[in-house]
Amino acid sequence: MPRKTDTDLKLPHRLQERVARYLYQKWVEFPDDLPFSSLLDRLRRAPRLCRPAIAERFRRYHRSPHVEGEKAAFFYVGSAREVCVAGDFNHWQPHHMKQVAGSPFYYLIRRFPRDARLDYKLIIDGTWHLDPNNPRQVPGGYGANSELRMPDYTDPPAFARRKEEIRGTLRFLQLESKIYQRMRSIILYLPPDYTQERTYPALYIHDGGEYLSLAGLHLTVEGMIERGEIEPIVLVMVPPLYRTIEYAMNRIYERFIVKEVVPFAEREARLSPRPQDRGLLGPSLGGLISTFIALRNPDCFGRVIGQSSAFQWQGGRILDLVRKTERKPIEFVLDCGIFEGIIQINRRMRDLLLRKGYPLTWAEYPEGHSWGSWRAHAGWAIEQHWGRKRKRAPSAMPLPRETDVTNRQ
Template identity: 25%
Template sequence: MNPNLIGLQSVLKTQIELAGGLLPVEFRLAAPLAREVLLIGEMTDWQARPIAMQRGTDGIWRTTLQLRPGQWIYKFWVDGAYVPDPENPLTAADGWGGEHSYLLLGDGDWARHDVPHGDLLKLQMKSQLLERQVEVSVYLPPGYDQRRRYPLLYLTHGHRTRANQWASNGLIDNFMDNLLASGAIEPFVIAMPTIDGTQALPQLEAFLADELYGQLTRWFAIEPGRAATAVAGMTPHALSAFNLAWHRPERFGFVAPVSAFFLDETLDELDAQPLTADFAVKLYCGTEDYVQPLNERFAGILRKNGVRFDYMRVAGGHTWRYWNSITRDLLQTVSDFFKGAR
């Protein structure tokens, strides 16, 4: 990849920018002994439409694409093996034991701007319930003061990934820093635990709602109570943000499932009984996402039971390009809830 053609510290600002002009991006890989190199990623619908790269006399394989602003995840397929881009420092876990590369096109209020920066901490916590060490990333806002109290947002990752994806692909600290500097949101703490899919759901729920919450309130200046506690994000190990809030309403006052993968049995259970939700709800799902039918059915169940909720539908799939596009709205909605509930 040619770094002169892209901004490595940028990602899309809003969904509107996706309709903007195309930008030229050259992908390149030095592999003089390779017999075949393919570009595979979100721009090719992964294996559905791989792009054959051409080898030059210098042994470098190249292809140039016209891409819209946003975040694009990709890899190279070299003689039958996946290879991340060695020229690109931006990588993240791919959920399958390897890494993918990602490039960031455009500029916006999630980029690394010249504003006060918060702290992004990477912690290890010994869980008695889960009987193992748990990785937890924590964002503390700029000017964090132990003498005051801050609301808390749990932000969950997706299936087969880890909590650090909200910092790497999600650039959540950049979003928070810039929104706080502009006055668009008020300060709050974000906790991003890595959730292991081998654990039973009741244990995971107890860990998140009780053990982790207790530890966070001891480590940091967290404001107690459900009016100051929210959960949002994707669906790790079938544990959607809604499931957690539904089973533990005494802990969470606001929930925002993001591209949630609701299991059919979960929806059947919700549909078979009167459903009450003593917390605020906002759904996010892209209109091209493969999980949209599940989210539409879930929204219908909420309507049938008279549960009030908001639902943000904009163009996008199950990609970080879409999730980056709704992060500003998500963080503003969480901030508004904290402000109104308090």
């Protein structure tokens, strides 16, 4: 008679229950504050039949990414052939997540500054997804992203105290452009208690539709006005028509802003005609075109805010414009995220403007090239120009310490 193998043996039902209970208690029951490294060790050492339950228990009681000090562990639990993560920290280039053998648990560990804030998404079997185990989301130009907040990150005060509704007025207008031979949309924000009895400074905003819908800038600005942090200001939001073409230091678009948008806005609202009361704001290419227009039209604009400005465009030609021209009566506020590929050229522009003697205020954040960053810090930037307690930006300010952003696993 052939001998039975171990796989042919069947345990009595009660013994099966006792074995299952023992395995569950030994491997699946663990403290909620189990360190991530201990979780990985448990997953690897546990019998394979226990690993899915261990992964599911961790997923149920922990958000992704799981943060411990400077370490953030992105993780995913589910059936998949391949899982990647892409975000601000890797310039949106998908990085593969490791799978614990015999389990549905995928993970990737990275180190970040303790006050970092980053956008990211998961790519599961080639399809981009929000992280299903992370309730935090932020709006983006291509849809919402999941958000990582490290332990010491806090929203800037102006953004944290933004209003839910406005008392001011939003006006959606149409400008008949002779330059473009078509109608162009213009959005005006008038502050609370706006009156024709005085004039107001104006901020002309590129990517105006996004600053309205994704950043809610009017909500941030109105909160600052009502708290007395900035003087009342009018926002002139200009949505682009052909963004990449118009914002690439395009002289036709420059004429459109200077010759048509400014006169149109000043017919529609009581705006100060002084250059120091007119500013330009934009993110990325919007920061580039803001700088370009102001440098070529200092008799029209005296203030610039550039968020993550795309100064690298056309080989950094905008830096040559600064080098070859005399200093103009313009004040700059520039910021950039340390996880952006353009941080170095933004620092070069900062240094160049300071050497030329321009009043400049600079900030860099442990963030990336995203609306999550721009919407949070736009209020601070506006306060540097129109704050009630603002100090004139020095023309030779000490430069901030540069931050090492090398990822170490």
